[in-house]
Amino acid sequence: MSTATAFDVNNVSGLDGLEEVFREHSRLIYRTAYGVTGSAEDAKDIVQTIFLRLLERGFPTDFHKNPRAYLYRAAVNQALDIVRKRRRRVFVGEEECLTLPASDTAIVDDEIHGRLYEAIAELNPESAQIVILRHLHNQSDAQIAKMLGVSRATIAVRLFRLRARLKKIIRASLGEES
Numbered sequence: 001m002s003t004a005t006a007f008d009v010n011n012v013s014g015l016d017g018l019e020e021v022f023r024e025h026s027r028l029i030y031r032t033a034y035g036v037t038g039s040a041e042d043a044k045d046i047v048q049t050i051f052l053r054l055l056e057r058g059f060p061t062d063f064h065k066n067p068r069a070y071l072y073r074a075a076v077n078q079a080l081d082i083v084r085k086r087r088r089r090v091f092v093g094e095e096e097c098l099t100l101p102a103s104d105t106a107i108v109d110d111e112i113h114g115r116l117y118e119a120i121a122e123l124n125p126e127s128a129q130i131v132i133l134r135h136l137h138n139q140s141d142a143q144i145a146k147m148l149g150v151s152r153a154t155i156a157v158r159l160f161r162l163r164a165r166l167k168k169i170i171r172a173s174l175g176e177e178s
Helices: 018-037 040-057 067-088 104-122 124-135 141-148 153-172
Strands: none
Touching: 018 040, 018 067, 018 104, 018 124, 040 067, 040 104, 067 104, 067 141, 104 124, 104 153, 124 141, 124 153, 141 153
16 A cells, blocks of 8 residues: 555544644744754754644644643653653764864853753753743743643742752762752
């Protein structure tokens, strides 16, 4: 059977608005994924993966309550998975790649971003969402609270604690004492 006949668009139930959802939310998913992974390629893959899963499985029951929050959470979870997998990967490249000159600033920036992404990956998904919404998407505490269905005070307290936790994780990765 050819791939053209294996998939029948008429059999997809409840996905009439998938294209509209894509147009409305794909940029948010991309920005979120890029902010966590630091990679445009990974961010594009995450957008494709999320919408492919929606296409294959349909909209979950809680999707229509708050599609933005659902897709945002999916993007964070996918991005964190990629960061965790990347941490376990061992680089086996050509020696020439390691000897290319790079500016000191670029190396330091990459190292800082890498440590930050790894630290965020150590947080639970909901905590990572809050940090990303606040610092990557510049959402206010009130906006984050509305999206996640909690009080603004809860978000403010969690952000305070999460910043302290991230500092501790980063210091530990640098071998410093807290």
